Amino acid sequence: MSRRPGHAPHYWYGEAPAPLFARGLSGLYGAVTGVRRDLYLKGLLRRQRIDRPVVVVGNLVAGGSGKTPLTIALVQRLQAAGWTPGIASRGYGRADPKTPRWVESGTDPAVGGDEPVLIAARTGARVRVDGDRVAAARALVAEGCDVVVCDDGLQHYRLARDLEIEVIDGHRRYGNGRLLPAGPLREPPARGERCDFRVLNVGDASDLAAGFGEWPMWFEAGSARPMAGGRPKPLAAFSGQRVHAVAGIGDPERFFSMLRAQGMAVVPHAFPDHHRYDAEDLRFGSDLPVLMTEKDAVKCAALANDRYFSVGIDAHLPEAFWVALFDRLTTRPGGNATP
Incomplete structure (x- = not known):
């Protein structure tokens, strides 16, 4: 049986069936989110593009999968290559989620969110927390950032993106395969197939085993x-x-x-x-x-x-991953990406 994180419903990552009421709510959740996703895919809801490349690091499941360590590694690689990256984040768990804020290493995590504070401390990059990722991205560009990295945000379709990276927990993967709340999924697994890169969090170098189309990441x-x-x-x-x-x-x-x-x-x-x-x-x-x-x-x-x-x-990935990512990033600035 897969490991499950503390305080997640036992049926998400276990053998027990999900309760009937949860399965019913999953159907409703899937219908609503599916309609919204299709409206963006068909152009009936307009995506907002900024005049800089946007890279989204996210996952399909509720909870952690290794997004933040990968975001830190990505920002550090961009900095080493001469880019000036900025990070856009919702700042999950902060006390006043409706107020946009700049986050620095000394910002109170209750105000800026624990992950944005950590990213700011590790990278020294500009970090903006805002429930509106488009507004956050524009604020970062106004500050001189030439590439925007979104820590989480696969489901924030209003912000157009040039590259998407899905992070998958190599131990838990998609759990029971059901949508919230009967399972851990925010979107169906097929959504990941439309991402440019799929990174498999395998934990450490002794546990490397990536499937087809998945890049291994170890800590x-x-x-x-x-x-x-x-x-x-x-x-x-x-x-x-x-x-x-x-x-x-x-x-x-x-x-x-x-x-x-x-x-x-x-x-x-x-x-x-x-x-x-x-x-x-x-x-x-x-x-x-x-x-x-x-x-x-x-x-x-x-x-x-x-x-x-x-x-x-520290997150590590094969050097070939970074070569492939920078090749896509430098040849597609401002290009069209589909959610």
Whole structure:
């Protein structure tokens, strides 16, 4: 049986059948979203194009699949190639989702969203959060960005895009294959076949196995940075020790397994994706080192002491993927893309 993320309905990624009421709602959801998608495909609803290339990184399932690490890797590659990328995001989970904001590394995650703050901190690029991706993209172009990367947004059809990248969780894939709420899917799996690239999140280099048309992506853990200040430590420094591991991401077990692979005895603490932490959440009853993902660390800075460490995660893909992506990006600026 596939792993399922914490707090997702058990039937999404398990063997149990979805409840009848959920299947009924899935039919309604599919009809509504399908009509909207068709209206854009047929041009009856107009897509808005900006005067710069737009790359959308997204997925078909509700919850995490590795979009943000890939977005960070993509932005860093663009910067290294001489582009000035800007990132457009909805900023899921922020306190005032209707107010557009610029996000920087020091922005409160409750205001800017945990993932946008992390992206800003890792890349130094301009980040704009706005429920209206078209407005966000235009604001980024006005700031001098020559390519816009959307962190999530496959379903935000109003913004025309030049490239689409679907990220697929290699362990969970599409779960039971049903649409929300009977399953995890926002759109049918066939939607992914229209994307320019499909990236399979396989977790680490020892688990590489991509299917036809899927590019493998694997993660490598960086150093452990003391959240209260100080020099980073190599993860090997914790080998043979018991540690508390905190992860509020789409699939917390990925993070726990990564630490175990470094020789740690992990005491796991899984939280829902985008969880807002308070002091009680981190009261574990023992004074072991606490290692958490960067995405969680940006929300826990005020709660940390010298036992707390942020573990960076880097996404890696075959060099051929980047060659293919830049070839498409540089030969199709301003070109037409169908959703």
